[in-house]
Amino acid sequence: MNPFKFGTIVEGDFFTDRVEETTLLTQKLDSENHLVLISPRRLGKSSLVQKVLNQTTRPQIQIDMQYVVSVGDFAAQLLRALFRLYPFERIRHAMTHFRVAPTVSVNAVTGALEVTFQPTANATVMLEDAMSLLDKVTSPDNRFIVVIDEFQEVVKIAKGFDRQLRSLMQRQRNLNYILLGSQESMMAAIFEKKTSPFYHFGQVVRLGKIPYADFHSYISDRMPQQVPSLAEEILEITDCHPYYTQQLSSQVWEMMTYQNITEDVVGRAMSALVRMHDLDYERLWQTLNRTDRYTLRQLALSHQPLQNRSQATSTSYSSLVRLMKLGYVVKTTQYELEDPFFLRWIRQNNM
Ligand SMILES: Nc1ncnc2c1ncn2[C@@H]1O[C@H](COP(=O)(O)OP(=O)(O)OP(=O)(O)O)[C@@H](O)[C@H]1O
Ligand SMILES: [Mg+2]
Incomplete structure (x- = not known):
């Protein structure tokens, strides 16, 4: 069998290094603190977190903010995750305080429980109720781990959602949050800007490449x-x-x-x-404007594409920012193309 694997979470024999990061994450989970993990796409955040989660029997909830469409939907996803962990009756008894009763139905095909709130229900109330249910089920000897992926999306879901979430989270005890994100600048703004509700929420770890x-x-x-x-x-x-x-x-x-x-x-x-990848790259290229194409070509054709790129001129700067948002360019010690195959494709087509 091919001993190399890409595109999904890697575990066991497919996983290498991350020794320090694993220790750090494990230590955080043994404390009352939270952790923020930032890296560009596909650098191994999920695999690292999965490795650490595999080493514990603590209850775990995972939510991907990319697939959350509203505050009420976040509350519903949280409930759905709790229903997956515990027998229905147990959760139902813990829900007597709910001000808005969700509708729970069974998917006849998968057997999974589906949770929906009335569309007219107040989103803040749904969120508070769902978060307080989490408070009820987590305890000192059954401490929850809540992983939220693509966390930077929190600011796009609804105005004030980040503030609401933060104020509910900071009152919680006996659980750890691991918040992941692949948009460096947005994540930095959320966790490192003094005016942000999530300022200093947890230790920020930036995941690099493998040694x-x-x-x-x-x-x-x-x-x-x-x-x-x-x-x-x-x-x-x-x-x-x-x-x-x-x-x-x-x-x-x-x-x-x-x-x-x-x-x-x-x-x-x-x-x-x-x-x-030719077809994908060609399609991608067509979606880019002239300035962005020029910037990418400059990065790809430079004889030393990995060097001398820390000083961008102001004209190309906004293009670089745009391309970084799209994930095609990353900044490490300098600006570089994220995908080495795309880099090669650009070279081939621009000589
Ligand atoms: N520790 C590791 N050892 C070996 N390969 C790894 C490791 N971590 C990640 N990879 C490789 O990188 C790929 C992407 O990893 P993973 O999905 O964990 O990254 P991610 O940062 O969560 O990505 P995304 O931004 O898409 O969510 C894996 O499929 C695997 O090929
Ligand atoms: Mg991931």
């Missing part, structure tokens, strides 16, 4: 044959980005295993991947 030495042996150990400088070549292209490293390694492994290719296998795997 070179670790990824090097991870790759070398899993390849079907030892080809000199194979891992170096892969990491040179992916710059230790976990998702792209796994994807390129997976392609290399397949070519070596099924086609017996060893000669320039990394280069050929790279070409294959760029070809595979």
